[in-house]
Amino acid sequence: xxxxxxxxxxxxxxxxxxxxxxxxxxxxxxxxxxxxxxxxxxxxxxxxxxxxxxxxxxxxxxxxxxxxxxxxxxxxxxxxxxxxxxxxxxxxxxxxxxxxxxxxxxxxxxxxxxxxxxxxxxxxxxxxxxxxxxxxxxxxxxxxxxxxxxxxxxxxxxxxxxxxxxxxxxxxxxxxxxxxxxxxxxxxxxxxxxxxxxxxxxxxxxxxxxxxxxxxxxxxxxxxxxxxxxxxxxxxxxxxxxxxxxxxxxxxxxxxxxxxxxxxxxxxxxxxxxxxxxxxxxxxxxxxxxxxxxxxxxxxxxxxxxxxxxxxxxxxxxxxxxxxxxxxxxxxxxxxxxxxxxxxxxxxxxxxxxxxxxxxxxxxxxxxxxxxxxxxxxxxxxx
Amino acid sequence: xxxxxxxxxxxxxxxxxxxxxxxxxxxxxxxxxxxxxxxxxxxxxxxxxxxxxxxxxxxxxxxxxxxxxxxxxxxxxxxxxxxxxxxxxxxxxxxxxxxxxxxxxxxxxxxxxxxxxxxxxxxxxxxxxxxxxxxxxxxxxxxxxxxxxxxxxxxxxxxxxxxxxxxxxxxxxxxxxxxxxxxxxxxxxxxxxxxxxxxxxxxxxxxxxxxxxxxxxxxxxxxxxxxxxxxxxxxxxxxxxxxxxxxxxxxxxxxxxxxxxxxxxxxxxxxxxxxxxxxxxxxxxxxxxxxxxxxxxxxxxxxxxxxxxxxxxxxxxxxxxxxxxxxxxxxxxxxxxxxx
Amino acid sequence: xxxxxxxxxxxxxxxxxxxxxxxxxxxxxxxxxxxxxxxxxxxxxxxxxxxxxxxxxxxxxxxxxxxxxxxxxxxxxxxxxxxxxxxxxxxxxxxxxxxxxxxxxxxxxxxxxxxx
Numbered sequence: 001x002x003x004x005x006x007x008x009x010x011x012x013x014x015x016x017x018x019x020x021x022x023x024x025x026x027x028x029x030x031x032x033x034x035x036x037x038x039x040x041x042x043x044x045x046x047x048x049x050x051x052x053x054x055x056x057x058x059x060x061x062x063x064x065x066x067x068x069x070x071x072x073x074x075x076x077x078x079x080x081x082x083x084x085x086x087x088x089x090x091x092x093x094x095x096x097x098x099x100x101x102x103x104x105x106x107x108x109x110x111x112x113x114x115x116x117x118x119x120x121x122x123x124x125x126x127x128x129x130x131x132x133x134x135x136x137x138x139x140x141x142x143x144x145x146x147x148x149x150x151x152x153x154x155x156x157x158x159x160x161x162x163x164x165x166x167x168x169x170x171x172x173x174x175x176x177x178x179x180x181x182x183x184x185x186x187x188x189x190x191x192x193x194x195x196x197x198x199x200x201x202x203x204x205x206x207x208x209x210x211x212x213x214x215x216x217x218x219x220x221x222x223x224x225x226x227x228x229x230x231x232x233x234x235x236x237x238x239x240x241x242x243x244x245x246x247x248x249x250x251x252x253x254x255x256x257x258x259x260x261x262x263x264x265x266x267x268x269x270x271x272x273x274x275x276x277x278x279x280x281x282x283x284x285x286x287x288x289x290x291x292x293x294x295x296x297x298x299x300x301x302x303x304x305x306x307x308x309x310x311x312x313x314x315x316x317x318x319x320x321x322x323x324x325x326x327x328x329x330x331x332x333x334x335x336x337x338x339x340x341x342x343x344x345x346x347x348x349x350x351x352x353x354x355x356x357x358x359x360x361x362x363x364x365x366x367x368x369x370x371x372x373x374x375x376x377x378x379x380x381x382x383x
Numbered sequence: 384x385x386x387x388x389x390x391x392x393x394x395x396x397x398x399x400x401x402x403x404x405x406x407x408x409x410x411x412x413x414x415x416x417x418x419x420x421x422x423x424x425x426x427x428x429x430x431x432x433x434x435x436x437x438x439x440x441x442x443x444x445x446x447x448x449x450x451x452x453x454x455x456x457x458x459x460x461x462x463x464x465x466x467x468x469x470x471x472x473x474x475x476x477x478x479x480x481x482x483x484x485x486x487x488x489x490x491x492x493x494x495x496x497x498x499x500x501x502x503x504x505x506x507x508x509x510x511x512x513x514x515x516x517x518x519x520x521x522x523x524x525x526x527x528x529x530x531x532x533x534x535x536x537x538x539x540x541x542x543x544x545x546x547x548x549x550x551x552x553x554x555x556x557x558x559x560x561x562x563x564x565x566x567x568x569x570x571x572x573x574x575x576x577x578x579x580x581x582x583x584x585x586x587x588x589x590x591x592x593x594x595x596x597x598x599x600x601x602x603x604x605x606x607x608x609x610x611x612x613x614x615x616x617x618x619x620x621x622x623x624x625x626x627x628x629x630x631x632x633x634x635x636x637x638x639x640x641x642x643x644x645x646x647x648x649x650x651x652x653x654x655x656x657x658x659x660x661x662x663x664x665x666x667x668x669x670x671x672x673x674x675x676x677x678x679x680x681x682x683x684x685x686x687x688x689x690x691x692x693x694x695x696x697x698x699x700x701x702x703x704x705x706x707x708x709x710x711x712x713x714x715x716x717x718x719x720x721x722x723x
Numbered sequence: 724x725x726x727x728x729x730x731x732x733x734x735x736x737x738x739x740x741x742x743x744x745x746x747x748x749x750x751x752x753x754x755x756x757x758x759x760x761x762x763x764x765x766x767x768x769x770x771x772x773x774x775x776x777x778x779x780x781x782x783x784x785x786x787x788x789x790x791x792x793x794x795x796x797x798x799x800x801x802x803x804x805x806x807x808x809x810x811x812x813x814x815x816x817x818x819x820x821x822x823x824x825x826x827x828x829x830x831x832x833x834x835x836x837x838x839x
Contacts, residue, residue, distance in 0.1 A: 116775075117772065118773070118774055118775040118778060119774075119775060121772065121773070121774045121775075122774035122775050122776065125774055131796075131797050132797055134750075134797075134821055134822065134831075134833055135785050135797035135798050135799060135821075136770060136773055136774075136776075136777040136780065136783060136785060136799055136821075136822070137768075137770070137785050137797060138770055138772065138773060138774055140770070140772065141768050141770050141785055144768030144769075144770075145766045145767070145768045145785075145787060147768075148766055148767060148768055149766045152810060193771065194769070194771045194782075195771055195772050196768050196769065196770050196771065196772070197768050197769040197771075197784075198768075244787075245765075245787050245795040245797065246795075250765075250766060396802045428801060428802065428819075429779060429780060430780060430799075430801065430819040430820045430821070430835065431819060431820070432820060432830075434830075434832065435817075435818050435819050435820065435832065438758075438818045439817070439818070442758075442759060446759075466830055467830075470829075475832070478751070478755065479751070479754070479755055479758065479818060479832075481755065709802075718779075721779070
């Protein structure tokens with residue numbers, strides 16, 4: 001059984017003073033300190049990052065991490081667009097399933113603010129197909145199409161989407177590491193400028209820098225010595241077509257649905273058991289689709305259900321979603337997000353979530369998506 | 384007999400009115416309209432160029448005849464706004480049209496008469512037996528400097544003609560060409576906008592070459608202005624073609640249908656040919672059409688064309704098509720022409 | 724340069740270079756097959772914040788069209804009115820310039836859609 005024993009995240013935001021590997025170094029030293037481990041006790045590292053090759057001609061990251069850690073161990077990089085962090089984690093867990101008594105470090109990081117928004121947007125569009133890029137479909141454009149389709153099919157308006165951002169910004173105000181810590185209203189969202197119709201600036205996750213790291217282990221002696229530990233009872237990675245137009249349905253991310261179905265089966269628990277979840281809200285529509293595709297809400301009802309704000313912290317004791325602030329308010333340094341999500345669940349299950357602590361959470365779920373749904377990773381943790 | 388077996392034209396959707404431009408520069412719109420006789424001109428979108436427009440007119444020309452595209456062994460692209468300084472647009476056009484690969488292609492330039500010069504060469508290649516068919520295109524996204532008279536006249540458009548030997552709509556009875564070295568209008572390599580010699584573009588240039596070219600055709604063929612049902616001239620503005628027609632002995636009724644410049648502007652290599660498009664909407668079998676192009680630098684090609692009965696089957700609508708238009712303002716015009 | 728044993732060299736700045744002419748050439752063989760085809764809009768959006776290559780066209784709508792032969796194609800919508808932006812709108816594919824790279828590069832022609 002693999003256990004998560006430590007988590008550290010840098011601040012997410014516009015971190016001008018720090019380069020990509022400054023952030024990686026900070027996250028790695030932070031999590032080693034948290035778990036009182038030395039670099040020599042790490043047996044392997046998994047690194048999630050999407051854009052370093054595209055934006056700054058920076059590859060061979062395993063070797064760079066070896067230099068930082070001063071080790072000669074196996075180090076692997078995983079890339080699955082925005083699910084790079086989740087993919088790295090999934091690989092780490094798979095590694096532990098086949099190697100006993102090992103301690104593995106998983107770190108996700110992204111540096112996005114060294115470049116103009118156009119350059120970053122162009123870099124991010126590498127997550128979409130060649131045809132999508134050629135048509136000038138940006139990432140927001142792809143989710144804009146999904147949003148338009150969903151709103152038209154189920155008869156909702158842009159206002160329904162706005163509640164996602166309102167909730168997540170409220171959560172962000174409770175998280176000192178979040179990029180945005182200011183509360184916003186539905187009116188604020190609706191009056192923000194369009195990015196890709198019908199999605200507006202306040203429907204969209206920001207461009208952020210950041211790094212997050214966790215330590216996973218199946219070494220029983222080490223686990224006994226640790227103050228905090230949670231079990232990873234499922235981690236599933238499922239892929240689907242890169243092209244939105246080739247998917248079976250435009251109002252469903254099949255990869256999420258399949259990953260969730262397999263994960264819940266392996267974990268032997270039901271959706272009702274999940275009290276706290278981090279879902280992939282790169283755009284407001286994405287959280288609504290996620291809640292439906294993960295099986296928490298019935299397909300097509302999300303637009304309405306979100307307006308009840310039942311998944312907002314403080315609103316009763318059913319499932320609370322995205323206490324970190326989600327991608328929207330915590331920020332979305334692409335490679336780091338998947339790890340941050342898992343880390344947030346770790347904090348919740350170990351009573352370390354401070355002002356946003358959900359009570360009596362025994363099971364938590366993290367959901368990370370790559371591109372417009374080409375990859376999905378669902379991880380279930382239990383305390 | 385060699386001639387035109389099919390034709391196609393493309394005019395972009397957008398128009399800018401003379402008065403919109405005049406108001407920006409503080410000129411009296413009525414004065415400008417009176418002097419140039421242009422109400423509005425056609426403007427192509429930011430993502431259009433001479434090649435995309437040529438494709439539209441050529442696609443139209445080829446779609447109304449059943450021709451084996453592998454028998455089109457001549458593809459000539461005439462323009463003064465070629466997409467590249469070095470790289471043939473004629474092969475890009477041919478490739479998109481599915482014309483494969485055993486053909487002769489080249490791009491031509493002679494200011495506004497690049498396409499009619501190509502027409503002469505093309506018909507010779509058919510006559511010599513090299514090819515059964517030839518595709519020629521005149522296509523331009525005409526540029527003019529701001530605050531210059533060309534700003535009111537330089538327009539976008541394209542005309543394509545498919546030439547052949549059988550089922551002709553228009554027979555090429557005869558032609559002549561007159562050329563000299565006359566620097567009335569030019570554009571240097573690497574420079575964006577053309578320059579011109581002001582009033583020098585009139586009498587010693589446009590008028591001189593057209594008159595000489597027309598007279599040498601009349602002399603050669605024995606035809607006189609009164610023998611033609613229609614006369615079509617290159618149209619740099621709305622006044623010159625009317626004046627030159629009169630001085631050659633044509634009546635206003637003979638040229639009135641060809642004056643596309645009044646509502647479309649001057650689409651450079653497609654200008655005279657566009658006038659021909661308008662005339663073909665009205666022409667009757669056995670009508671003779673006088674077509675006379677002008678290219679700055681300078682030269683003029685004259686043609687005596689005869690309409691056949693096949694026009695009745697293959698005639699294309701013109702007036703209705705060009706009515707599908709949208710007027711734009713000055714900043715949009717500058718954006719589309721990539722001047723800002 | 725090396726500082727405190729760590730490589731502090733500035734990595735290459737991201738620069739948008741010419742689109743590969745070979746990629747354009749390969750792509751144009753496919754473009755040929757889908758020009759001049761009719762279809763209807765399945766879903767649309769309008770892009771306000773484009774990437775570098777598309778900056779000068781913004782804002783522009785992008786549509787996903789189903790052609791008569793059931794093939795699905797993405798493309799910008801051109802020569803349109805806002806009322807044309809709806810699911811089910813009939814369109815035809817046209818040849819246009821699709822992206823602008825450097826002034827020196829090969830021109831990329833591709834497919835866009837026009838409302839019928």
